[in-house]
Amino acid sequence: MSDYFAGIDIGSTMTKVVIMNDGIISSIIGPTGPEQRRLANKVMENALNQAGLPFEAITYLVATGYGRINVPFADKQVTEISCHAKGVAHFFPECKTIIDIGGQDSKGITIDHGRPTDFVMNDKCAAGTGRFLEVIAEALGITIQDLGGMALKSNQPAQISNICTVFAEQEVVARLAEGVPLNDLVAGILESLASRISRMVNRLKVANEVVITGGGAKNAGLVKALSDKLGYATLVPPEPLITGAVGAALLGKDIVQKAKKNSLPLERKKRSLEEIEIL
Amino acid sequence: MAEEQKKQERKKRRTATEAASSIGPMVKEFITGTIRAKAEGKKLAYTFIVCCYDEILGAMDVVPVWTENFAGVCGAKRDAERFLERAESQSFSRSLCTYALCGLGFDQWREELGEMPPDAPWGGQARPDFMLSSGQILCDPRNKWYQAAQQYMPDVPIYDVGLPYPLYEDDIEVADVQDYYIKYIVAELRGLVKFLEEQTGKKMDYDRLGELVDLGERTWNLIWETYDLRRAVPTPMGTGDAMNTMVPMVFMMGTQEAYDFFVKLNKELKDKIAKKEGVVEDEKYRLLWGGGLPSWFALTDFNYFNSKGAVFPVETTYRMIEPIYRLNMPDTNDPIERLAWRWLGYWTYWYDKAKKRPGSEPDVERLIQYIEDYQIDGVVMHEAFSCRTWHLGLIWQLNQLRKIYKPIPVLILGKDGKKREEKRELPSLILESDIIDISTYSEVDTRNRIDAFIETLEQVRKNKADLR
Incomplete structure (x- = not known):
């Protein structure tokens, strides 16, 4: 009978599940909210x-992301740093640097053979995360999906000097009233965000290949701005939201294979596919 | 209200050493002792730790009121918010030093009431007879805090003690400029003595001062020797405890109690080492607390590290001593000059070492030395938003470490008996919060970062094992 491995990444904005055996056989992305x-x-x-x-067919299930604690149907919890490292290396074996731009945080991770060697995180400030883009898109009356394409059409990105999300929103509205073209404004916003992320990531020893994951990786304008700021060409996985869940599943696979190789019993939790208890 | 506050106070942090667990009552005694001293008519001075002149205060029977300490106690008891809010209502910005804000809020409240604010932590901070401000470690609140406090206590005089030291330049020899600095520091300290004589109506007893300076110097050597015991594997004491044992070092220098405390700690650590009794049962990772004051309201984070098998055998924070015999102090019987040389020697101790490594700086050199001496696997720092002086250069120090230390290859003997080059991998973690402003802190986010850091340490170890 085949072994199946599942990873669930419960992020601040989206919940991602991946089921694998030799490759990915299923992946689902759903929203996260209370x-x-x-x-x-x-x-x-x-x-x-x-x-x-059936749920019972899953040999091992690893939970990751901010919501990983108290998942009653997981065998193990692993942080998103390790899972992203493992998942990205699965798609890009030569990757040395990961930049993950999530809904409410962003991270830089350096990796070696799929294992993290150092990391930085921004979980303190909305500027530098997907939340920044949500706020700005709302202020401009456009969708977050439109931002990337609009920015790429700009020849003269506007200067957005405020790095605070709230004040940047005010500045954007004021610049719009001044008549700054929308595409230039959007390009300026993405440059501002890229600048903030690159400053954080540059605390690490950035090296090729650089891979961008998370919702931010779906924004072509942001990816370009970030590549320009860092001075590195960047790569994006086919589905940049699921790398953490893929990594979680693969880490589960490693655990199972190691137990088998060493003829050790597989340590698993008593699990049940039920709702998560939130205090 | 008091009951509610008590409920909010956290459970006592678990310490590894008996000595560290004895500190709480000692700090409480500082605070209640100042209130008692005030009632007995003794002279009280607001002052700052790491001030160089502890022994002068002792010789003049002046009771120090450590204002940073009181703010820290408010933070640790999670009772600083009401004083911070009061300072804000007096138009002080929340982004200023939160120690100063807490103290100013408290002083304003006490002066307005004419008595201690309700349910003041450990009885409250006594009103001083004078204030000793100083800017010796480039900390601007050390000058500005008491000036601001004076608007609530206009009758309380301030004496400002300037205690400079040369900033590091790789092409300047300390020996070339030290005489000028010593002359300046000595003049400042003599000025302090004169001020204290005026305020207390007593003359300085220089023989007594000499005895206290002797005791202080012996205590410096003893602390260094005691802390050095923590190199042992497993380490018998971590940084969590050092945040307690710093009390006799920085609040009681030149007292027999401080000396006796470290005699006791020294013995306790030697006993633990003999029994191979570590901070944790299974020591997996040895970390350097590479800078930053801790979040006093979240000292249990050290226990969280411990729960993952991580220990801190060494820290740069509050390790405010070096062995006296290494400070190149000239022979002099003048206790004021000895204090000046000790001061200058401490602050320039790492300068010569830094010069030998291109691109290095004294603070970075100190990190490197500790990394090697204490077999460190990773570095943790805390960036407290309200303390610019202490925390601003931390990321820069990590950057320098990355540039000048990590890239140096290390030769490792592989299983096959062949030598191969290996990169130094030294993961780092930056925690972000404040010293006492709890509104900046998220336990969930902090512990998520710690979890990720521990996993990274483990993965680095696995990578090394695979390569060997």
Whole structure:
């Protein structure tokens, strides 16, 4: 009977589930919110349905992300730093630097053979995260998905001097009233965000290959701005949101294989596919 | 209200050493002791730690009121917010030093009431007879705090003690400029003695001062020798405890109690080493607390590190001593001059070492020395937003470490008996919060970072094992 490994990454904005054996056989991305966080089991059920597997078929399940604690259907919890390292190396074996731009935090990770060697995190300030883009897109009356394409059409990005999300929003509205073209404003915003992220990441020993993950990686304008700021060409996985969940599944696979290789019993938790208890 | 506050106070932090657990009552005694001293008519001075002149105060029977300490106690008891808010209502910005804000809020409240604010931590901070400000470690609140406090206590005089030391330049020899600095420091300290004589109506007893300086110097050597015991594997004491044992070092220098405390700690550590009794049962990772004052309200984070098998055998914070015999102090019987030489010797101790490594700086050199002496696996720093002086250069220090130390290859003997080059991998973690402003702190985020850091240390170890 085949072994199946699952990873669930409960982030601040999205919950991602990946089921693997030799490759990815199922992946689901759903929103995270107070209610959805509790119902992360539903995302898991969707992934199982997509794979055509019962929950019991999962040999090992690793949870990661901010919501990883208290997941009653996981065998193990691992932080997103280790999971991103493992997951990105699966897609880009030569990767040395990861930049993950999530909904409410951003991270830089240096890796060696799929293992993290150092990291930096911004979980203190919305500027430098996807939340910054959400606020600005709302202020401009456009969707977050439109930002990247608009920025690429700009020849003269506007200067956005405020790094605080709230004040940047005010500045953007004021610049719009001054008649600054929307595309230039959006390009300026993405440069401002890229500048903030690159300053954080440059605390590390950045080296090729540089891979960008998270929701921010779906924004072509941001990826370009970040590549320009860092001075490195950057790579983006086919689905940049699931690398953490892929890594979680692969770490589970490693645990199972190591136990088998050494003829050791597999340490698993008593698990049940039920709602997460949130205090 | 008092009951509610008590409920909010955290459980007592678990310490590794008996000595560290005895510190709480000692600090409480400082604070209640100042209130008692005030009632007995003794002279009280607001002052700052690491001031160089502890022994002068002792010889003049002046009771120090350590204002930073009181603010730290408010933070540790999670009772600083009401004083911070009061300072804000007096138009002080929340982004100023939160020690100063807490003290100013408290002083304003006490002066307005004419008595201690309700349920003041450990009885409150006594009103001083005079204030001794100083700018010796480039900390501007040390000058400005008491000036601001004077608006609530206009009758309380200030004496400002300037205690400079030459900033590091790789092409300047300390020996070339030290006489000028010593002359200046000595003049400042003599000025302090004159001020204290005026305020207390007593003359300085220089024989007594000499005895206290002797005792202080012996205590410096003893502390250094005691802390050096922590090199042992497993380490018998961590930084969490050192944040307690710093009390006799920085608040009681030149007292028999401080000396006796470190005799006791020294013995305790030697006993633990003999029994191979470490901070944790299974020591996995040895970390350097590479700078930054701690979040006094979150000292249990040290226990969280310990729960993951991580220990801190060494820290740069509050290690304000070096062995006296290494400070190149000239022979002099003048206790004021000895204090001046000790001061200058301490602050320039790492200068010569830094010069030998291109691109280095004294603070970075100190990190490197500790990394090697204490077999360090990773560096942790704390960036406290309100303390610019202490915390501003920390990231820069990590950057320098990355540039000048980590790239140096190390030769490792592999399983096959062949030597191969290996990179130094020294992960670092920067915690972000404040010294006493709890509104800057998130336990969930902090512990998430610690978890990720511990996993990184483990992965680095696995990478090394695979390569060997």
